[in-house]
Amino acid sequence: MLKLVKNCSIHIKSLILRTMLKIKHILLLVCIAGCFAACKKTDVGEVYDPVPQFKTDTTAIRAFVKSNNIPVLKDESSGVFYQIIAPGSGTHTYTAASSITVDYTGKLLNGTVFDTSNGTPRTFTLGNLIPGWQVAIPKIQKGGQIRFFVPSYFGYGNTAQGTIPANSVLDFSVTLNNTPN
Numbered sequence: 001m002l003k004l005v006k007n008c009s010i011h012i013k014s015l016i017l018r019t020m021l022k023i024k025h026i027l028l029l030v031c032i033a034g035c036f037a038a039c040k041k042t043d044v045g046e047v048y049d050p051v052p053q054f055k056t057d058t059t060a061i062r063a064f065v066k067s068n069n070i071p072v073l074k075d076e077s078s079g080v081f082y083q084i085i086a087p088g089s090g091t092h093t094y095t096a097a098s099s100i101t102v103d104y105t106g107k108l109l110n111g112t113v114f115d116t117s118n119g120t121p122r123t124f125t126l127g128n129l130i131p132g133w134q135v136a137i138p139k140i141q142k143g144g145q146i147r148f149f150v151p152s153y154f155g156y157g158n159t160a161q162g163t164i165p166a167n168s169v170l171d172f173s174v175t176l177n178n179t180p181n
Contacts, residue, residue, distance in 0.1 A: 048158045054079060057151035057169050064109050064169075065149070072149070080135045081149040088144025092179045096127025100137060101178035107171045109149075114163050121177045130155050132170060140176050147173045 061081050065072050072081040092098070101123045106115040126134055132150030140146050150170040152158070160166045 050153045050157070053158070053167055054151055054153050057153070057167075060109060060169050061149045061151065064171075070147070075135050075139075078131070078135045078154055079151050080132050080154055082136050082139060083147045084139060085145035085147060086140070086143065088141035088176055090141035090143075090179065092141055094126055094138040094179075096125075096134070098126040098179065100124055100126055100176060102137075102174050102176055104172060104174040108164070109169050109171060112163075123178075130170075133172070133174075136172070137174070137176065142176060142179050145173075145175045147171070 058079055064070075065081065070083055072083045074081050101121045103117045103119060103121050104115075105113060105117075107113050126137060129137075130150065132148065132154040135154065136146055136148035136150075148171075150172065152167045152169060155168065155170045156164055156166070158166045164170070
């Protein structure tokens with residue numbers, strides 16, 4: 001009987017050791033899998049590279065102004081193309097805090113109007129407008145008129161905004177009615 005209890009005890013110990021070894025291997029596999037899962041990159045979608053889009057926008061603007069015989073200049077620091085129709089008068093120095101009152105129409109290159117003041121002047125703080133406006137408006141003074149073409153990077157970028165599709169070149173015609181004294 002003692003021999004049977006001893007055999008049984010050895011068998012139980014062996015069984016426990018094998019089970020513990022299996023559990024040890026399972027835990028090791030779980031830890032390794034956890035390490036690999038932690039290293040997995042999260043898919044954040046397509047990464048936006050503005051340089052190729054900027055080149056595409058510039059090409060589209062050049063083609064548009066050429067086919068429509070619009071004489072434009074290019075602001076080299078931004079890539080905004082512009083035509084000063086009337087320079088206006090004054091010597092206002094613009095800042096981001098400058099308040100401007102304008103009549104304007106914003107269109108896509110296909111002619112779709114996405115925004116307009118409809119002849120009712122609107123007042124904006126220059127720093128609250130898209131970067132394309134911040135580049136173009138200081139090129140004129142009170143009473144001035146300008147038409148400018150904004151590459152998407154200086155507009156709304158790769159984000160759709162209302163009826164404006166992502167990566168859209170914007171075409172604005174603006175009359176500057178007032179600037180602060």
